Amino acid sequence: MTSYERPHSTPYCIVYHEQTKYTPEGLSRRTRSLDWDAQPQATKTYTTGSVLDLRPYLPGQPDSFPAGELSSLSRLLYLTYGVTAVIPYPDRPFYMRSAPSAGGLYPAEVYVISRGTPALEAGIYNYQVSSHSLIGFWKGNAWQGLKEAAFGATAFETAHLAIVVTGVFERSAWRYEDRAYRRIFLDSGHLLGNLELAASLEQYHVSLFTGFADDLLRDLLFLSPQQEEGIAIAALLPLQNPPEPQSALPSSIRRDYPEIPEGQRLYYLHEVSKIAQLPTTIPHRVAEDKYNFPFCLKIPTITVPIDWQDNRLEQAIVRRRSTRQYTGEMLTFEELKLLLDFTYQPQHYSDQGFDPVPEYAHLALLSTFVAVLGVEGLEPGCYYYAPGAQELRQIRFKNFRKEVFHLCLGQDLGRDSGAVIFHTADLPVAANLYGERVYRTLHLDSGHLAQRLNLAAMRLGLGVSGIAGFFDDQVNEVLGIPEQEAVLYLTTLGRPVQGRGSA
């Protein structure tokens, strides 16, 4: 019996995780080739609705409109998910965006809901990335419905604008099948990372809702069931004096389920992780100081924060690309410290105007491990990063370069990087606290952290790329990451070969 066959006491998300693991044997058995004719469109089109062109509101445009709410919204959407490069393929141009996406499939869609402001009539708008415009496809009071979907949260009494992120599952499932669910939420987390940071430039704090009444939200946005579903709601509040962060809401745990056929597992997990009513008890998990072994070497990572003055954040977002090839040269320990500092210590950046308390669903459930392959001044090996103590703790010594190459499914990015960051979580503990829903939010939070890593790497002139395809179990075995930690996502960092996705 494999670990994911019954007993049925196992939460479904853990079964899903087991069933979607990559193993060398599993991948070598795969014979399916991609049906390019069946690839879904990466954008939505609307046949009706009013068009609001946001391009004239971007800075640097010939007849740029004056500063105001629409300029702010235009910049915010552009930096969150806008088109930053176009590859002019003859049949259909390929729009590359400010947020990365596994396989460049862009399953996420972005909507704006206005409560009714001087600049934006009350209603629901879809962000059209290719034309940087909003299509107002529903005019009227959607705000009340949004507030109900968020179980009446007080943020909707103060805010006037909200961003809703959804996922068109088939765009990613077309290629990644059931494992697409992981990537859809990782992608969306990257997007939320951009949103959080871009919002601070516009003096907004993002109040993040990952627990909401799924079907209410879906109906509000006129989404087709199972084809496109809600992922997160972000209410825009003033950056000054932000409210207490939202508590992530739990869903129930599904312990009784039939055998779900391949190709249906991502849809089933989404269904069983839905929330219909405000849960009666909301867990609150505080961060614990994990893996604090008494005799392990502890290396402080405190440093002088990155300087983001002179529009460096906008530049990093607009220029960001996933590196396609590293030189194999070493990083410096100072660079690694800066990457960790920007990603995990946002409070160090408030005097530069950034949000000191960006909202995640529940960071306390995530752990971070660093495989050091080539960092000057730091012994190669695997380290646990303790964000509270701001230190690296040695887990295992060895240069894992060859092994990491294999673990990343033989991708050169793994072999030639200087360091690889692993985000992990103890799934049974997480699921017992937050139910099936936690599978979504762990991936969202991992993607959000990874986007901060991406942007810090860009700022430092380093290369960076996410990797969501890896031999799950072997990562733990080889690197010595405790076996209860399920690996969710890898971020490779290194020196880029110029012109191959470099800063």
Ligand SMILES: Cc1cc2nc3c(=O)[nH]c(=O)nc-3n(C[C@H](O)[C@H](O)[C@H](O)COP(=O)(O)O)c2cc1C
């Ligand atoms: C969740 C996620 C997983 C990814 N996995 C891989 C990967 O396994 N290998 C790889 O080379 N790139 C990977 N990428 C990078 C994407 O291929 C890249 O984002 C996409 O091609 C768009 O290019 P850009 O990031 O330069 O805009 C990943 C990106 C994301 C967000």
